[in-house]
Amino acid sequence: MLERPPLSLYIHVPWCVRKCPYCDFNSHESKTGLPEKEYVELLLDDFVREKARLNDDNQLVSIFIGGGTPSLFSGNSYSYLLSRIEEQIPFSRDIEITLEANPGTADTERFAAYHDAGINRLSIGIQSFDDRCLDRLGRIHNSDEALSAIEIAKQVGFENFNLDLMHGLPGPIIRATL
Numbered sequence: 001m002l003e004r005p006p007l008s009l010y011i012h013v014p015w016c017v018r019k020c021p022y023c024d025f026n027s028h029e030s031k032t033g034l035p036e037k038e039y040v041e042l043l044l045d046d047f048v049r050e051k052a053r054l055n056d057d058n059q060l061v062s063i064f065i066g067g068g069t070p071s072l073f074s075g076n077s078y079s080y081l082l083s084r085i086e087e088q089i090p091f092s093r094d095i096e097i098t099l100e101a102n103p104g105t106a107d108t109e110r111f112a113a114y115h116d117a118g119i120n121r122l123s124i125g126i127q128s129f130d131d132r133c134l135d136r137l138g139r140i141h142n143s144d145e146a147l148s149a150i151e152i153a154k155q156v157g158f159e160n161f162n163l164d165l166m167h168g169l170p171g172p173i174i175r176a177t178l
């Protein structure tokens, strides 16, 4: 019999502070606040329904919380969500749990709470370290805030993180004059 592939879970959080004009993802500006508690409960309902159809007793080896901007939700929400998921499917000892974070939402308390909740990898949406590019992309952060998000992630104990960077952005090529 064929061995089953490792079990992974993707969780989507569709809200953002502002919709970036280039973004193709299922993501929307939150105009009326975030229904954080209700959404977490709906995610769990959905998960329990799907789990009932899953004929697999493997452990979870990875969870990816993507968006949208999952870093708009609190560490408490993820702590609750992850513990309820683990009651249904055991986590492997070296599970990787990633959360996508926008540098415009970074702060020490928030990132520390993610770490405490068991999230052990951040994927930080830097895009560029050039303020002119960030401006053109309509990002909610500048390059200093991008650098600061990386520092905060390190300070609160993240040893594993990814930085999203874009290349080949349209716009004038800036040449150094000799």
Ligand SMILES: C[S@@+](CC[C@H](N)C(=O)[O-])C[C@H]1O[C@@H](n2cnc3c(N)ncnc32)[C@H](O)[C@@H]1O
Binding pocket: 016, 022, 023, 024, 025, 066, 067, 068, 069, 070, 100, 101, 102, 103, 124, 125, 126, 127, 164, 165, 166
């Ligand atoms: C779904 S976003 C989540 C991260 C977070 N919302 C942020 O923007 O900081 C993940 C990444 O997708 C990339 N992305 C967004 N729109 C894209 C597009 N149209 N083509 C390629 N990559 C894109 C960006 O680099 C972004 O960081």
Ligand code: SF4
Binding pocket: 015, 016, 017, 018, 019, 020, 023, 024, 025, 027, 067, 068, 069, 102, 125
């Ligand atoms: S913040 Fe991220 S998910 Fe939201 S619109 Fe911008 S690139 Fe897309």
